[in-house]
Amino acid sequence: MGETLTLRPWLDEDAAALVTAFAGVGMASQAGRPVHTEDDARQWMTGWDRAAEEGSGFAFAVERGGEVVGNVAVAAIERRHDTGWVSYWTTARARGQGVATMAAATMAEWAFGRLGLFRLELGHRGDNQVSCRVAAAAGFRFEGLERSKLRYGDVRYDVELHARLATDPRPPGGTGTVVEV
Numbered sequence: 001m002g003e004t005l006t007l008r009p010w011l012d013e014d015a016a017a018l019v020t021a022f023a024g025v026g027m028a029s030q031a032g033r034p035v036h037t038e039d040d041a042r043q044w045m046t047g048w049d050r051a052a053e054e055g056s057g058f059a060f061a062v063e064r065g066g067e068v069v070g071n072v073a074v075a076a077i078e079r080r081h082d083t084g085w086v087s088y089w090t091t092a093r094a095r096g097q098g099v100a101t102m103a104a105a106t107m108a109e110w111a112f113g114r115l116g117l118f119r120l121e122l123g124h125r126g127d128n129q130v131s132c133r134v135a136a137a138a139g140f141r142f143e144g145l146e147r148s149k150l151r152y153g154d155v156r157y158d159v160e161l162h163a164r165l166a167t168d169p170r171p172p173g174g175t176g177t178v179v180e181v
């Protein structure tokens with residue numbers, strides 16, 4: 001990917017971009033509650049603001065050339081073992097350009113360095129092989145299969161678990177910049 005990425009806090013003025021992003025393919029399962037309106041989007045951001053205040057999770061807008069192209073987050077931060085759960089999504093028009101890979105790699109460096117976490121986990125549905133490639137390219141090794149872990153509608157899905165440790169080698173791709181508040 002030529003142009004670098006910036007991870008920065010989500011802002012009120014991103015509400016419309018969030019609504020558009022959540023209308024994309026594969027996005028229905030990316031939020032606990034549907035994000036159909038700008039009010040939904042603001043509630044989604046408020047949820048992450050609360051998590052940040054508690055220190056349990058942090059979400060960043062991924063920006064490229066002044067445009068929001070995705071989200072990357074670390075949630076379920078657990079301080080006894082210094083672990084966290086990473087997730088990501090990208091906007092429909094930014095897909096296939098290395099955005100999620102660089103965003104996940106950037107998040108990992110930030111979570112190890114700034115938060116002092118040691119183990120970052122992520123999971124993707126067995127039928128989401130694009131996410132599997134993102135995980136691997138961002139240095140999250142495959143660790144195993146969790147059978148029928150997730151249920152969407154009437155269907156249960158296996159989840160492939162990946163993790164990256166603070167001591168793992170850095171993947172070859174680049175990382176972006178993180179701007180905190």
Ligand SMILES: CC(C)(COP(=O)(O)OP(=O)(O)OC[C@H]1O[C@@H](n2cnc3c(N)ncnc32)[C@H](O)[C@@H]1OP(=O)(O)O)[C@@H](O)C(=O)NCCC(=O)NCCS
Binds near residue numbers: 025027131
């Ligand atoms: C999964 C998702 C995050 C990937 O984001 P992305 O920015 O397109 O990912 P990247 O461009 O970094 O691509 C990663 C790999 O997937 C490949 N890829 C991307 N889009 C692809 C597509 N439509 N078909 C096949 N391969 C694709 C890329 O070529 C790259 O592979 P490589 O490293 O071997 O070259 C994005 O499709 C998305 O947001 N989907 C909906 C939400 C979701 O599934 N989130 C993850 C939940 S676990």
